[in-house]
Amino acid sequence: MQARNLIDLADMSRGDLEEIIRLAGMIRQNPAIFTDACHGKIMATLFYEPSTRTQMSFQTAMLRLGGKVIGFDDPSNASVAKGESLKDTIRVVSGYADLIVMRNPVEGSALAASLYSKSPIVNAGDGGHLHPTQTLTDLVTLWYEKGTLEGLTIGLCGDMKNGRTVHSLVKTLSKYKGNRFVMISTPQLQMPPYILEILQENGCAYSFADSLESAIADLDVLYMTRIQQERFASAEEYEAQKGVFVLDEAKMRLAKSDLVVLHPLPRVDEITVGVDEDPRAKYFEQAEYGMYARMALIITMLQSRRDAVPETPRWDDARCCQNPRCVTNTEPYVPHRFYEKGGKAVCRYCDSPLDA
């Protein structure tokens, strides 16, 4: 892999991505070969907001490679967080660890951290902005459960508006040929226009459905996500509609025999427990693929060349990003950087357009 860090999956070439997917499969087939692959290496997991599931997946991945793990899972009582800048923490921890996995509620914080780190940075979630290893997990699962990333009819059900991992998955799959998307949701929770534009640019077919029942028969893949009750316009609407977006055994009977059902977990009640024993339900396997995906990523990052990689053209600017959740507003020493998109300056950290 050429990239020094994994901030955004979009920074990774298709070749790099497939190399990691293949390595993940090799590890899954022969885990014993990799038992000491990272012997003597240290990974830091810096979780500025708790996410036991993601942190446990990364930690297990490193431990299964024979490496060691340091870090914190909640900086509320950590001296590391007491009035200390992100830069100082990263400078110190990158002197301890060979690889830093970071989760932080501030958008763009992983990219900002990479400016100051002596060790590669993996973005394990920067607020609502990016979460590339979830998408990597989804791709590894599809590759091994469907045998391909092309020519698939993919249903997406639930909250498409607020789901960063669904956006990232759709963007990545839109670059593979022959994929069709069916968005199954309420009008309020539909895919944002910029994603639909990407689908059009890449020549992907897509359609909308207002119930699982009407859409499920055509699908090769069904990607379920949580719909939070508070996302509905009213409690009445929630009560009226929730059933049509819940996957149960009856709806599974309408589906293809080789359907693959995915869910990023944790689920609440959008998939009934009865579906779990259906061999087409792959969401628990998906979590396990996530561990293998992270093992492959860690090996790749620790071998990556340490020199700079050509970046997309961007410039420093005196102007400030106006997104209040952007790292340039919480860490004032970070240089303001922008790139051009559709004639607009866009913040390099949080990808928000700079209003004129």
Add this chain to the structure above:
Amino acid sequence: MQARNLIDLADMSRGDLEEIIRLAGMIRQNPAIFTDACHGKIMATLFYEPSTRTQMSFQTAMLRLGGKVIGFDDPSNASVAKGESLKDTIRVVSGYADLIVMRNPVEGSALAASLYSKSPIVNAGDGGHLHPTQTLTDLVTLWYEKGTLEGLTIGLCGDMKNGRTVHSLVKTLSKYKGNRFVMISTPQLQMPPYILEILQENGCAYSFADSLESAIADLDVLYMTRIQQERFASAEEYEAQKGVFVLDEAKMRLAKSDLVVLHPLPRVDEITVGVDEDPRAKYFEQAEYGMYARMALIITMLQSRRDAVPETPRWDDARCCQNPRCVTNTEPYVPHRFYEKGGKAVCRYCDSPLDA
């Protein structure tokens, strides 16, 4: 060992138990031989309520075997706990870990977890119900400090009513021949009738005493436990009686020269600090035996056959267990299962009788 999981020490055959006790002794004699016995293996410690001491004992045991540890110690801020069912957590974590050690305040939760786990489950405490590795610790300590589990006069002092570990110890020792029990406590805190019935069934002699001073001279083993002030009928009674249940140097002078004093720890003030230097005080050694017992258990569990073991006869039932602390009431998808005892249906998870 035949059993796939360790939920209840009563599930373990006497042969299996003694195999683990012997292995614990081998490890204690030659710890260096076992430094890499679990190399490449992962143990998850899922502690839904904090118990630093138990968790640290398990973690040390695994680390001393060359294995690795993941887990959480308090799920209050853990995404793993956010509205997620026990089943989902166990399905995911058993994809990461080769062995799961679980502590949970809900009775029967370890057994319920074992229904969904791909990896063996060790019960590290399910509410006030079972805590088999504490009993295992006690048995290993007795075996090596007394040289036998038979023919012992065993004093039990303190709160016998509420102490699950004392109940489990008495039940197990009652199966070894020639043991006598002396219960030293207030009437309010005496052993529950069902334990006394077990002693009678197994032909064990037992007697009661109302002070340590009157009972200590006959004992081969003295098992001390905490009496919490609030367990007494009144503050006056507590003040009047607490002295007669405190072990001090004066009382130790009345005891046999080969007495063994045990305590599950932490102690509060039921043993004075002056007793600590007495060579008959073995409660700190007991904690260390606990580490060796857990090392032996971990090795055994990781080698156990993964296929099902004949279970005690039990049946599924539409009726619900009425114990509000039972896992079937907090995790609604768990199948309701009962076994027969004394003509009554008893819940397979929490061992509470189902009232007609």
Add this chain to the structure above:
Amino acid sequence: MQARNLIDLADMSRGDLEEIIRLAGMIRQNPAIFTDACHGKIMATLFYEPSTRTQMSFQTAMLRLGGKVIGFDDPSNASVAKGESLKDTIRVVSGYADLIVMRNPVEGSALAASLYSKSPIVNAGDGGHLHPTQTLTDLVTLWYEKGTLEGLTIGLCGDMKNGRTVHSLVKTLSKYKGNRFVMISTPQLQMPPYILEILQENGCAYSFADSLESAIADLDVLYMTRIQQERFASAEEYEAQKGVFVLDEAKMRLAKSDLVVLHPLPRVDEITVGVDEDPRAKYFEQAEYGMYARMALIITMLQSRRDAVPETPRWDDARCCQNPRCVTNTEPYVPHRFYEKGGKAVCRYCDSPLDA
């Protein structure tokens, strides 16, 4: 090393100290040689108050040596802390771990712990009393960045009154010949008289300065520390003076080309971010030297002879230390011990004089 424990850096001979410094340098040069130096060993980090930075440094050090780590970082929800004495915790944990690193807000607690431990104790901070591994870190950094611990002109800037690590550094460096000290601070935050007495006893020159600008040109080393706003006599004074104690690029231009700038971190705003890129800024390297210093210390402690070392003369006494933060007041079973200094009895645990 002769010492069984590291409670106070003053207990270590100059020979022992330099042996550790040299070992730290060897590890830094050839870290791969030490990857398995502590294979099979367990270190416990018992942090009764959180200090993520110190704990992470110790943990990384042990993990980089191939050892394992157990412990807790905040005993608020830990059963280990529930009414349990320090003695009991230490007795149990020293049965699990080969080395105990302990941080505790109670003064003298590390020394008290060492009375009951089967394993060596490293003091990682006992309240405002001692923090020897920070001083060790500073000495390792100076040794390798200046090439000597002698003949240096050392500026100390910030809060000299309340900084235990600065006191310890000055005491140690005063034993090396030819060192001069320049104290740069407000009158309210100056070095306490007993430190100045030590400097006089050891024949060290020292002077005072009221601004960085006036003092910086002469310095070989500048040791910066935090000044907390609340330490100033008034908000007005803080506003008036804070600028003169902030190190910035302009002041760096007045300094020698081989100045070394140190800071124990975390910094707040006493060094501007612009200084970070100056090659004379060594505070991030200092954190890394701290990891190597702790690696050298751990190796040395695990090899140390387990038998007692001649102690400074001291006696047991019925009288109590009157320092309310002293461990003899929180752990009543600890023997009261004093030594003689300047005709006064001084508490062996917290070094407070016993008032007549």
